[in-house]
Amino acid sequence: MATILDVAREAGVGVGTVSRVLNNSPQVSPRTRERVEEAIARLGYSPNPLARSLSTGRTDAITILVPYFTTPSVVERLRGIVSVLDDADRAIVLRNVESIEQLDRAVADLTGPVLPTGLVVISLPVDGLATVDLPVVAVDTTVDGCVSIDIDDEAAGRSGAEYLLAAGHRRIAFVGDAEDHPLGFRSSAQRRRGYERALEAAGVAIRPGFVKQGSPDRATAHRLTAELLDSSEQPTAIFAASDTQALGVIEAARARGLDVPGDLSVLGFDDVEVAAYVGLTTVHQPLFESGRLGAERLLTAVGGGVGESVTLPTSIVERTTVAPPEAGRA
Amino acid sequence: MATILDVAREAGVGVGTVSRVLNNSPQVSPRTRERVEEAIARLGYSPNPLARSLSTGRTDAITILVPYFTTPSVVERLRGIVSVLDDADRAIVLRNVESIEQLDRAVADLTGPVLPTGLVVISLPVDGLATVDLPVVAVDTTVDGCVSIDIDDEAAGRSGAEYLLAAGHRRIAFVGDAEDHPLGFRSSAQRRRGYERALEAAGVAIRPGFVKQGSPDRATAHRLTAELLDSSEQPTAIFAASDTQALGVIEAARARGLDVPGDLSVLGFDDVEVAAYVGLTTVHQPLFESGRLGAERLLTAVGGGVGESVTLPTSIVERTTVAPPEAGRA
DNA sequence: GCTCTCGGTGGAATCGGTTCCAAAGCCGGA
């Protein structure tokens, strides 16, 4: 394995000069540069990234801070990120975080001796990241002082509820995430707020017990829905904070022998891949796109440019799980 | 940031001794070791992984070679791997490979100057890995000279076809992957072979055109199924090489107004999460488990132990997409 | 009492880069 010294000897120059060529410093005459490049080619030399990192204190990797990276919506975002980072030939270090300890460790490493070139944070409302001297972009969240790619969750929540209202529903329940998650996720809470605003604005009362919260998996949503259907005042529509939860809702309804959307309308959120397959009506947000844009922004930031924050549009995609409430029950 | 030299001074010893303590070499007297450990604690010192790697030539990361890492079945396996690697506090470098160029690059890096501690290969039938001096475990594939966690795809394919046969089907088609993928995936081909063996053994002819192949996504499976349903001899059952493809099959059938399983039975493969949700009858393989076992095997290999290869069992999970063929058509 | 071992230790050399500093080469201007 050739080293920089071998190249220097081969080209008949000093190591400093080779290094300058490598990092294309302008301080090298064209003739010398050419000679060095020939030597590099002849030797098939490529610099040792470890040695380089030891000197500069940073690696060429991009780290991604991501909660529960196997969640369908997160996977979609990752696909977007990876699609651009792969092309840029950047190493990717995935830090999966599912607890505050993991988050703390990950953040601590960002002030440690071995730094990545850039950082993308997904969904995690981390603070204290302004102090780390690193290009950072936030996807599906905001981090102060950083470029972010986000949506307006509250507006999207409102639009979802309005859609249900427009279909004629008045007894609309909400199944979302518990709002005390130690990692501090905000999306579900904001969507809930949007939902409440929409009902208020329409003058329909939010019945007690119509907002159900728990962990964001299908089974929990199933259980919460069962509780909802057990209550004296059954909802005619349920707005779920995610598609995964919407699937749980539908499952619970079917288990009760209820027809969706005949007896119960269900509206999801995210528009992940299986939503299309199962015909779920849902609030679409550009998941893949958010990742793609985030990665692009990061790359320009790494290159010294400045990207702009974006708030991406959402829309309702109508499929087959929402219908007007039955005449007798509305 | 404290360095090893600071620790050495603080403890009143040489750097060599500190290093020995760090790598708990037996060549250190208990008294000295204690003194050094106190100094380390006092200074809050932790070794710089880059410097360490530069010396030793290997990093403490585990790299995972994975094709199309956002595929549902792959994600399940990754979850299994990550569940054990996270606990072991190991950095994970994910190398997504979707082309031979990417594969070549990834493999080339394995003979480069910066080596991971271990490697897990998912689904990729890579060769020439015996030469890289590294603990390697293969998941969902075999790599010669390496521990592997795999299933018997041919047997599983056979059992799937036998299940359909037992339900009374005779016109059974197969929708699988194209078998000329540059990355050389073998699972689909082996499952097809199993399917063919089962039909032969049962004395039922494999009709021409009943084996359809294309890229492993839902849309392609949809299209291939449409072709199948257009043919003069319609199948009464379709065996898909993956659940994703099975969903495409079902979609195509429904688009034709066919009832599943009334008019067409569909059998999937993998048993990914959505299979349960949509009620897909499928050949189950332990995806999460395969990842978990693979990672465990790797860790013991890294620790100098030797793990055993396993071939995991598969089973048929009966849900709602397979039924006996209609009397009139069977 | 004198060697011979051998466990324990210090420290220099090394890994392969980057970067800073000094110096060489070259130019034009006086």
Add this chain to the structure above:
DNA sequence: TCCGGCTTTGGAACCGATTCCACCGAGAGC
């Protein structure tokens, strides 16, 4: 011709660990 300043260059110092080698001292053997 000499000098100042600018570009270009070589090479030492440094990043922070590991590892090898030399050495020290204490206990064993005679």
